[in-house]
Structures are given as C-alpha cells and as structure tokens.
Amino acid sequence: MDLGDGVVREVTQAVRRMRRAPGLSLAIVTTLGLALAASVATFSVLNAILLEKLPYRDPERVLFLEHGYADMVASCSPPTFLDHRRETRVFTSVSATRPWDANLTGAGEPERVHGLLVSADFFETLGTSAWRGRTFLAEEEQPGREHVVVLGYGLWQRRFGADPALLGSTLRLNGEAYQVVGIMPSGFEWGRHYGREARAEVWAPFALTPGRVAESSRGDEYLDVYGRLRPGVTLPEAQADLDRFVRGLRERFPARYTAVAGLYVKAVAVRDAIVGPMRAGLLLVFAAVASLLLVAAVNVAGLLLARASGRRRETSLRAALGASRARLAREVLTEASVLAAVAGGAGLGLGRILAGALDRIDPVTLPRSQPIVIDTRVAGFALAATLLAALVSGLVPAWHLSRSDLMAALRTGLQGTGGREAARTRRGLIVVQTAIALALLVGAGLLARSLAELQKVPAGFRTRDVLAAQVQLPRARYGEVADRARFLEDVLVRLRDRPDVLAAGAVSELPLSGSRNSSSFYVEGRALRPEEKEPHADTWSASPGYFAALGIALQRGRMFDARDAAGRTATAVVNEALVRRYFPDQDPLGRRIDFEGSERAHRWREIVGVVADVRDRALDRAPEPQVYVPYAQRPTGALFLVARGADGARAALPALRLAVREVDPELPVYNPTTMERLVSDDLRERRTARTALAGFAVAALALAALGLYGLLAQTVRERVPEIGVRMALGARRADVVRLFLGEGGRLVLAGLAAGALAALTGTRLLRSLLFGVSPEDPATYAVVAMLLAAVSLAACAVPAWRAARVDPLRALRSE
Incomplete structure (x- = not known):
C-alpha cells in the first residue's frame, strides 16, 4: 500500500468516527470555525491597511517629514519647505500639500469635493502618474498661471459618467475656472492628506506667492511635506540629514528656533503617517483574536483527549492486535486535521462575509489603499491558521496516546479510565485556557475603564443640541x-x-x-x-x-x-x-x-x-x-x-x-455633524478596541468555562465508584461537593496566577490606548479575577451537584 492510499484510508476512518459522534464533531467544528472566521476577518483588515502595497512606485522610499516642537506636533511653513528643497542631500524631490475643499458647480447640483493643494512635483515624489493626461508642470506652481486640476478616478466616474471628453475641458471650482489636465488611476483616489478626515478627489497646484514665501511667513505652519529618498539612502541617513537641516535653521534664525525650542523634523514612513496610532489598536485586536483561536484549539484538544480516554479499551485492543503507537497517534492527528479542515472551510466562508461587511466601513475609519477582501495572502493565512489549529488540537491527544500504558486498561478492564497522565494533561489545558481568558478580560477591563475616565473629561464646550456644518466662500x-x-x-x-x-x-x-x-x-x-x-x-x-x-x-x-x-x-x-x-x-x-x-x-x-x-x-x-x-x-x-x-x-x-x-x-452647506458625534468619533478607536477585545474575552471565558465543566463532568463519571465508597464510609453530600469544587478551584487559581503574569506583560501594549488608568491597575485585576472565579465556580457547580446525587449502593454495584 503506498502513502496516498494510507492517507485516504485514515481520512475515511476519521470521517466515520466523526459520524459516530455527530454532537462532538459539530461542537468542535463550530468552536474552531467561529474562531477561524474572526481570525480571517481581522487579518483581512490588517492586510488591507498594513500589508497591501501602497499605490506608489517603491512606497518604502517615500517619507513623511513630520515637523514639530518638544511639546507639540506642528506643520511646515512655505519658507521652510523651500529650504528643504534647496538644501536636501538625501531626497530626489521634496513636495508639500495642504487641505483644499472646493465647491464644484456646473454639470449638475453643486457638490463639495475634498482635495489637496500640492506642489508641482507631488506626484513625482509619490512615484505615480496620471492614468489619462498628465500631472503638473513645475511652472504651474508659480503665481499668475492658469488654474489646472487633476481629478480622481472615482469623481470622474461618479460625477461625469467617465466621459473621456472631460480631459482638457474646464470646471468651476470655488467659482473659478480650472482646466482638467489629468485623471488619476482608480487606486489613487484614496491618496489622502496626513490625518485628514476625508479622501482627496481633486488636486491642484498651490501658488508660491511672494507673501507666502517671505521670511515673515516662517511662522505660518500649514504644509505637510513628503520626500522621496535617493537610491541607496537609508532611513537613518535621511534622519541624520534632517537633523543637520534643523541645526541650520537654529543657526540662521536663533530668535525663532533656539537650542531648547525642541524643533525637530522626523522622517516617518508614509504608511505609518497614514495609519498613525491605529496600528497599535489593530495589532491589539489581532493579538486578541489570535489568543481566542488558541483558546479554541486548546478547548478542542481537551475534547479530543476526553474522547480518546473514553475509547481507551478499544485502543488497547487494537494495540494488542498489532497496531503501532505511531499509527494510533497518527489516526488521532488525522481526525483532528479533518475536523480543522472542515472548520477552516466554514471559517473562510464566514470570514469572507465578515470581510465584506468590514469593507463597507468608510476608509476614514479604516484608512487603506486596497479593499478588504479575501485575497491570496489572506487565504494563505487562513490555511496556516487552520494547520496551526489542527496541530494544537491534535498533537496533545496524539502525544498522550504515544506515552500512555495501553495494556493497563486491557488488564484492568476499565473502559473509561484515562489514567493520571491524561487527567494531568487536561488540567493543564484548563489552566492555559483560564490564563488566556483572564489576560483578555484584563485588557478589555482596562480599555473599558480608560474609556470611562475619558468620557468624564470635560471637553470645554457644549455637546448637546449643537450642530456644525461647513461652508466655503x-x-x-x-x-x-x-x-x-x-x-x-x-x-x-x-x-x-x-x-x-x-x-x-x-x-x-x-x-x-x-x-x-x-x-x-x-x-x-x-x-x-x-x-x-x-x-x-x-x-x-x-x-x-x-x-x-x-x-x-x-x-x-x-x-x-x-x-x-x-x-x-x-x-x-x-x-x-x-x-x-x-x-x-x-x-x-x-x-x-x-x-x-x-x-x-x-x-x-x-x-x-x-x-x-x-x-x-x-x-x-x-x-x-x-x-x-x-x-x-x-x-x-x-x-x-x-x-x-x-x-x-x-x-x-x-x-x-x-x-x-x-x-x-x-453655496452648498456640507459635512453637517453634531458636537456629540465629534466627541463620539474621537473615542471611536478606543471604543472599537474595547468592544472587540471584550467580545473575544467573553468568548474565551465561555470556552474556558465549558472546558472546566467538561473536565469535571468526565472526572465525576470516572470516579463514580470512588464517590460510592466515600459516601458508604460516611462522607456527606456536602463533602462530595466540596471535593469537586476544590479540584476545580485549584485549577482556576493556577489559571488566575498564570493569567495575571501574562496580563502584566501583555497589557503594556495597551499603554498608548489607556487614559487615566495604569496597565497594572489593581482594581481591574481584582474585578476580573472575581468575575472569572464566579463563572468558573458556576461551571464547577453542576458536575459537583451531580456527584453529590450519586446513589452509593448503585455505585458500589457497578464497581
């Protein structure tokens, strides 16, 4: 028999075993499938925001030049921008942008469009070109030139019906005539101003008038500056050159830039500038969902180990008839792999639905250059996550089977005895689940407290009943x-x-x-x-x-x-x-x-x-x-x-x-909003992280509680004869309850201790999202520990109560 036939046979046998226990199989597929779906959907967001290539040539060579002082982040003035252009040694080009909102009139109802005023070499710096027509010429940023504009692909399609004749025609923006000289590719309409709350759909060159570039305007800081690195120049070398530039400013303008002013110019990768502080929240959510997947896999490992213990006599008979330990362990691992594969397929399908829902979230909330979809990278992640889940859930029972004394059950004739080794392994799995659940609950608790503290902060203005809207003259x-x-x-x-x-x-x-x-x-x-x-x-x-x-x-x-x-x-x-x-x-x-x-x-x-x-x-x-x-x-x-x-x-x-x-x-009145909405939007990132982490934490807690319940329920079934003996010798029902509650309690205490250590280490990642609360906040740890202990106690209570109701005479007869 060749290897392929052996694999097919083992898979066929695994499917038969799954069909003989449909309830257990459904529980395993559901547990893993939901965890995998959450993992796939979360990774699809990370992929679109952090991993997909930006729509520029060599985007890793495009830097945002952050200007600021010791106590604040600022922008760049036009005179300083021109200094960058003249003095740079590390950039092939240095460009600037500023926000620009325009009233688009004619060819339909007046519409407010968001855009950028840019230096003429802006598109060259980013490394992109027009899809149709051209971008800007150097002389078009000089004052007195004819107004020109480049349109985004989406605006061209939405407003003008993808009319090719639009190129070269004239539009009216803010009441002035602009000639359309170019249309950008479809992916570039996402290109957005750093920190801006809207996507840019139009670009026009800003005029470097004498008043703007005069030394008296050096304090007017409203430009954002980008640079493209020369070939062979590294980020540290670019930062060193910017430090030299800052020293030059201090020497030439000591009255404005003194040695202790804290003036700085920092080179920031353009993706980091776009994503900003959202990176920490995204990685936090992904870490949480990965922890949930681990809890689910550990829970499945416990279920498979329990079933392996219940079939111990059958396994022993097969070993006596010549089946090797390796083959028996391989069958367990194959069954876990088949279950994980089914769960992976279900998780990928559900994850696709979730990704589609996430893609409908506005790019302002989730800034991204590509849609949130299940592409090759995400599918590869789903495959890797499924394999990992199969290994975690299958290796534990397979490892136990390879080390256990298979002849012991055959000699004693005990069908359900799993042995001390299996019991210790399942207890260890419960401790791991409890620890992860506690760490996630602590993180969610800290974020909830932080959000509550932030909501107490007086904004300094009235939020209720106040409406705001924009007008551009x-x-x-x-x-x-x-x-x-x-x-x-x-x-x-x-x-x-x-x-x-x-x-x-x-x-x-x-x-x-x-x-x-x-x-x-x-x-x-x-x-x-x-x-x-x-x-x-x-x-x-x-x-x-x-x-x-x-x-x-x-x-x-x-x-x-x-x-x-x-x-x-x-x-x-x-x-x-x-x-x-x-x-x-x-x-x-x-x-x-x-x-x-x-x-x-x-x-x-x-x-x-x-x-x-x-x-x-x-x-x-x-x-x-x-x-x-x-x-x-x-x-x-x-x-x-x-x-x-x-x-x-x-x-x-x-x-x-x-x-x-x-x-x-x-004049259009646009972007109406309430002050309550602005306050709510300011808290959005923290609220999203809290909600996501809380959801994953509750799911992990439920899985840990179910695992603890299953362990004690099996323990009670295996120890029915022992319970009968104890009660025959005078043990009261309360003593039996205390016995099993004590066993569960010891596991919970071990999980709490391990989880507290994990939380103390992991919650440091939350520091940037916390306000008014320390990552080591003792009140949060205490409340979470009590909550987890209460849920675990409830999970232990039912098996303990069943143990107390064992009829000692019937138990002794079965023995």
Missing part, C-alpha cells in the same frame, strides 16, 4: 475681506431671528474636527532670552455668537461684540492654557500680541478676554494655547457654522441651510 465672489464678513453677518442675522435656533456663530476651526492652524506670535514688550522658545498658539477666527453657541465660558474680560468690527482696534480672546504658559503671573488683559506681522512691522492685537480651555485636538490631549480673533477682522474663506437648536441639534440644520441659501443660493 469661493475667492472669485468673496475675494474681498468685507464681502466675507458681510456674508457671515447676513447669515447670522437670519439665524438669530429664528425661534428654533437658540444661539449661532461661526469659527474657522472646529474642536475635534481635525483642522488646525498653528502660528508663532510676538508679545509686546517681551524680548526672548536666548534660552526661550518662541510662543506658539492655534489661531482661530470666531464670530461673537460662537462662544455662546458652544457654551465656552468666559473667565475674564469680555467676549467679542460690535466693538470688534473691521477697521476697529484689533483684538483677541485667548484661552487659559495660553495664559498659564505665557502669562503665568500676569494679567493678560490689555496686553498686545502679534501673529500676523513681522519683527520689523508688528500688527498688534489687544487681549480683551480669557475663555475656558477647549480640548480641540483630542480628548486625551491637554488643551493647547489658543488665540481667537474676531471673524470680522480676519474673515476666512472656509468656516464652520455652529447653531444650538431649541429642539435638538439636527432640528437646526434646515434653518442653517435656509439661511445660507437666502444669502447665496450657489
């Missing part, structure tokens, strides 16, 4: 400052007259929206010492009604009012964080600051008020210094309209849309 019709200020005033007048709107205002940047505008500033009468860092703050333009609409409390001075109109004394309102950092022992009211002028030509603003801190970047980040200026004095083209509704946030949306339409019917 096109430069072609709102190029003058007075026009933008008049538009907002007309809109707010209409909103204030409505009974369904309690308060309304506008602001250039909205808390927790992902937008920011950081600038350095001067303080009148204060000369920086050599060791001092130049003051920095986020600068926002706000209307008088903004603070009332969001419920931002006034601490000192006054809010904006009619005295802060255009042409009047330039004023500002600052937050308490700015006062603590830059005026710690002084009264800031009446002091003057300047973030718009230069060291030679200051444009001073008088601080007239101090408001409460707002956690504008994230709830887990301390408030940054903020400067609010009157919108009438510095009206921006992009703004958020904010309204507090009398009947809830969403009820204010029709009023807001109507007010804008009455003032300018061509």
Whole structure:
C-alpha cells in the first residue's frame, strides 16, 4: 500500500468516527470555525491597511517629514519647505500639500469635493502618474498661471459618467475656472492628506506667492511635506540629514528656533503617517483574536483527549492486535486535521462575509489603499491558521496516546479510565485556557475603564443640541475681506431671528474636527532670552455668537461684540492654557500680541478676554494655547457654522441651510455633524478596541468555562465508584461537593496566577490606548479575577451537584 492510499484510508476512518459522534464533531467544528472566521476577518483588515502595497512606485522610499516642537506636533511653513528643497542631500524631490475643499458647480447640483493643494512635483515624489493626461508642470506652481486640476478616478466616474471628453475641458471650482489636465488611476483616489478626515478627489497646484514665501511667513505652519529618498539612502541617513537641516535653521534664525525650542523634523514612513496610532489598536485586536483561536484549539484538544480516554479499551485492543503507537497517534492527528479542515472551510466562508461587511466601513475609519477582501495572502493565512489549529488540537491527544500504558486498561478492564497522565494533561489545558481568558478580560477591563475616565473629561464646550456644518466662500465672489464678513453677518442675522435656533456663530476651526492652524506670535514688550522658545498658539477666527453657541465660558474680560468690527482696534480672546504658559503671573488683559506681522512691522492685537480651555485636538490631549480673533477682522474663506437648536441639534440644520441659501443660493452647506458625534468619533478607536477585545474575552471565558465543566463532568463519571465508597464510609453530600469544587478551584487559581503574569506583560501594549488608568491597575485585576472565579465556580457547580446525587449502593454495584 503506498502513502496516498494510507492517507485516504485514515481520512475515511476519521470521517466515520466523526459520524459516530455527530454532537462532538459539530461542537468542535463550530468552536474552531467561529474562531477561524474572526481570525480571517481581522487579518483581512490588517492586510488591507498594513500589508497591501501602497499605490506608489517603491512606497518604502517615500517619507513623511513630520515637523514639530518638544511639546507639540506642528506643520511646515512655505519658507521652510523651500529650504528643504534647496538644501536636501538625501531626497530626489521634496513636495508639500495642504487641505483644499472646493465647491464644484456646473454639470449638475453643486457638490463639495475634498482635495489637496500640492506642489508641482507631488506626484513625482509619490512615484505615480496620471492614468489619462498628465500631472503638473513645475511652472504651474508659480503665481499668475492658469488654474489646472487633476481629478480622481472615482469623481470622474461618479460625477461625469467617465466621459473621456472631460480631459482638457474646464470646471468651476470655488467659482473659478480650472482646466482638467489629468485623471488619476482608480487606486489613487484614496491618496489622502496626513490625518485628514476625508479622501482627496481633486488636486491642484498651490501658488508660491511672494507673501507666502517671505521670511515673515516662517511662522505660518500649514504644509505637510513628503520626500522621496535617493537610491541607496537609508532611513537613518535621511534622519541624520534632517537633523543637520534643523541645526541650520537654529543657526540662521536663533530668535525663532533656539537650542531648547525642541524643533525637530522626523522622517516617518508614509504608511505609518497614514495609519498613525491605529496600528497599535489593530495589532491589539489581532493579538486578541489570535489568543481566542488558541483558546479554541486548546478547548478542542481537551475534547479530543476526553474522547480518546473514553475509547481507551478499544485502543488497547487494537494495540494488542498489532497496531503501532505511531499509527494510533497518527489516526488521532488525522481526525483532528479533518475536523480543522472542515472548520477552516466554514471559517473562510464566514470570514469572507465578515470581510465584506468590514469593507463597507468608510476608509476614514479604516484608512487603506486596497479593499478588504479575501485575497491570496489572506487565504494563505487562513490555511496556516487552520494547520496551526489542527496541530494544537491534535498533537496533545496524539502525544498522550504515544506515552500512555495501553495494556493497563486491557488488564484492568476499565473502559473509561484515562489514567493520571491524561487527567494531568487536561488540567493543564484548563489552566492555559483560564490564563488566556483572564489576560483578555484584563485588557478589555482596562480599555473599558480608560474609556470611562475619558468620557468624564470635560471637553470645554457644549455637546448637546449643537450642530456644525461647513461652508466655503469661493475667492472669485468673496475675494474681498468685507464681502466675507458681510456674508457671515447676513447669515447670522437670519439665524438669530429664528425661534428654533437658540444661539449661532461661526469659527474657522472646529474642536475635534481635525483642522488646525498653528502660528508663532510676538508679545509686546517681551524680548526672548536666548534660552526661550518662541510662543506658539492655534489661531482661530470666531464670530461673537460662537462662544455662546458652544457654551465656552468666559473667565475674564469680555467676549467679542460690535466693538470688534473691521477697521476697529484689533483684538483677541485667548484661552487659559495660553495664559498659564505665557502669562503665568500676569494679567493678560490689555496686553498686545502679534501673529500676523513681522519683527520689523508688528500688527498688534489687544487681549480683551480669557475663555475656558477647549480640548480641540483630542480628548486625551491637554488643551493647547489658543488665540481667537474676531471673524470680522480676519474673515476666512472656509468656516464652520455652529447653531444650538431649541429642539435638538439636527432640528437646526434646515434653518442653517435656509439661511445660507437666502444669502447665496450657489453655496452648498456640507459635512453637517453634531458636537456629540465629534466627541463620539474621537473615542471611536478606543471604543472599537474595547468592544472587540471584550467580545473575544467573553468568548474565551465561555470556552474556558465549558472546558472546566467538561473536565469535571468526565472526572465525576470516572470516579463514580470512588464517590460510592466515600459516601458508604460516611462522607456527606456536602463533602462530595466540596471535593469537586476544590479540584476545580485549584485549577482556576493556577489559571488566575498564570493569567495575571501574562496580563502584566501583555497589557503594556495597551499603554498608548489607556487614559487615566495604569496597565497594572489593581482594581481591574481584582474585578476580573472575581468575575472569572464566579463563572468558573458556576461551571464547577453542576458536575459537583451531580456527584453529590450519586446513589452509593448503585455505585458500589457497578464497581
């Protein structure tokens, strides 16, 4: 008989054994299948986000150049960007981007599209080219040139019906004419701004006007910079060159970049820049689902070992008739492999369904360059996971069979005796399951506590009943400052007259929206010492009604009012964080600051008020210094309209849309959201990790409890004669209950001890997701231990109660 025939025969026999025990087989396939499905679906997400190749040429050579200071992450100013271009020694090209939202009009209803303003060599830096047409020419980033635009493939199909004649035609974006010079490949429409909350669908070159590149603009940091490494240059070499660049900035501009300012430029792989902190959460979830798969495999190993013990006499007879230990062990391993294969097929099918559901999640939530699908890599992972599950579940009973005394059962005639070795092995498996369940429960408990602590943090603004929506004023019709200020005033007048709107205002940047505008500033009468860092703050333009609409409390001075109109004394309102950092022992009211002028030509603003801190970047980040200026004095083209509704946030949306339409019917109101939703979105990553980890932990706990129940139930069946003897000699039913509860309790205590050690090691991976709670939080460990002990006690109670109900006379007769 050749090897192939032997394998076929063993598989056929394994299938027959499975059919003789359909209940057990179904339980094993279900347990492994669900765990494998969760593993496959989770890996498909990791594959799309962390493993799939980005749609660029040699993406590992594209770096994001993160700019920042010791206490904050910032962006890059246009003058500094040009310095990068001139002085780089390690990059073939250095490019910059900034967010750009545009009103697309004509050819249908007005639509708001998200995009990027980019330097002309942006696509060259990324290593991609247009699918049709071309990208940008170097001269097109110079001021005064004709406007050109490149479209994303998805926008071209959705809005223009994939019309090939669109190339070379003219579109109107923000009221201005743009010639379409290129259409990007379908995969590139995902290309997105670092940290941005929307996919880019249009790209246009930004003009490097003299005002933008002047030295007075070095503090205007709003560009994100990317570079493509020269061939042969490594990441450490690139970082060394960037460190040299930073030293040069400090030497040339000591007043702005001092030795202790903490200025840095960090080379970050472009994938890491896109994925950001989500990597830790993804790896955490994957570790949790892998742990669940291990628990499931260990549970199946226990079930197969129990069945092997129950068939010990049959196995012994076969050994006496000449079957070798290797063959008997191979049959057990084959049966485990067949069960795992069936479970793997079911898991792959269910995982495909789950992956399809996950793919419908917006790419903002799960940033990825490719769809979440079951591709070759994921299928390979599913195969490897199935093989691993087969080995873990099959090797334990096979190993036990190869070491046990097969003749003992034949000599004693005991059908169900598994021997001390089998009992010890199953107890060890229970300890492993309990330990993993405890580690997962601790992780879920820490994340739950962290989320609860974060929800207690005051955001600094009102969340209930507050709606926000965006409006972009096109430069072609709102190029003058007075026009933008008049538009907002007309809109707010209409909103204030409505009974369904309690308060309304506008602001250039909205808390927790992902937008920011950081600038350095001067303080009148204060000369920086050599060791001092130049003051920095986020600068926002706000209307008088903004603070009332969001419920931002006034601490000192006054809010904006009619005295802060255009042409009047330039004023500002600052937050308490700015006062603590830059005026710690002084009264800031009446002091003057300047973030718009230069060291030679200051444009001073008088601080007239101090408001409460707002956690504008994230709830887990301390408030940054903020400067609010009157919108009438510095009206921006992009703004958020904010309204507090009398009947809830969403009820204010029709009023807001109507007010804008009455003032300018061509302006779309887009991205409406509630402040409650923004807070919820800020907690989304932690909430997702907590929910996923909790689900896997509960599943692991259930499997551990079932394993413990099965072990004690079998133990009771095997020890019925012993129970009869004990009761005949005077043992009470309570003594029998204590006996088996004690056996289960000792296993649980061992699992708790091992699980606590595993949790202390593993929860360090959670540190970046925790807030207000330590990875070693004793309260969490104590609560989880008590929960696991209670569930385990319940699992032990039923077999112990059955043991106490054994009839001693019947037990002795069976003996």
